[in-house]
Amino acid sequence: MVKSLTSRQLDVVSLTPIVNLTAEAMHHDFVKVLECVEDVGFEIVAISIDNSTPNRKFVQKILCNGVVQPWVHQPLDNTRKLFIVIDMVHNFKNIYNNILNKxxxxxxxxxxxxxxxxxxxxxxxxxxxxxxxxxxxxxxxxxxxxxxxxxxxxxxxxxxxxxxxxxx
Incomplete structure (x- = not known):
């Protein structure tokens, strides 16, 4: 999903059925989506993730090379920053559901x-x-x-x- 910082535009870019989501598969799709979105004229400045295991591994191991940081170099243009935004509301929901279940x-x-x-x-x-x-x-x-x-x-x-x- 792509959301504009300067307007109300919100678009779904890709819906991909996946059986076992891995950090490597996420990286492959991430680069394809980046290319697609930037080819039509958008500039990706941030990604938003929750704390699910595949997302965590994707950010930590692949984007951040083992050390989580607030930003990384944009994979398509090393001169630009790509900020990593943690979806805290989703994390609080996960904590709440965890305490409800356990x-x-x-x-x-x-x-x-x-x-x-x-x-x-x-x-x-x-x-x-x-x-x-x-x-x-x-x-x-x-x-x-x-x-x-x-x-x-x-x-x-x-x-x-x-x-x-x-x-x-």
Whole structure:
């Protein structure tokens, strides 16, 4: 996908079916897309990637020669820079999905301390603050929890809302 920095233009350049995505296959397609897009008059100044394994390997091993950097020389024109932008929103989504699926998340050591997260902490905050008029976690609701926690609603009341209209 190509997105312009100066206009609202957004175009899909290539959709390629791939069974096993590798850094080498990505590099091959990357160069073909660069050539195609630059041949029609665009100047590629940045690429955006998420933190998937093939993307990480492609950037680290192939584009950056083993050491990740904020930019590399543009493969088609060594006098220009090609900036590498990490899609942080996608990374946060991956972390969130990971903690939803595994319920526990161990992060790399930070300032000499282990950093761990558990969805139990989120559920504990939800239970402590639910029903209060002001909350620190004002957007936290049972809809964002991995399994809805019972809010104390009568099961018969829930059943009433699921019946067809003629039964009310």
């Amino acid at each position: 319920k526990h998340f161990a992060c790399p050591e930070f300032q000499g301390k282990d950093v761990k997260a558990s969805f139990d902490h989120v559920e504990m905050i939800w239970k402590l603050e639910r029903g209060k008029p002001t909350r620190m976690s004002h957007k936290l609701s049972d809809k964002v929890l991995p399994t809805p926690i019972s809010s104390g609603t009568d099961k018969c009341e829930i059943g009433r809302w699921l019946l067809p209209r003629e039964h009310h």
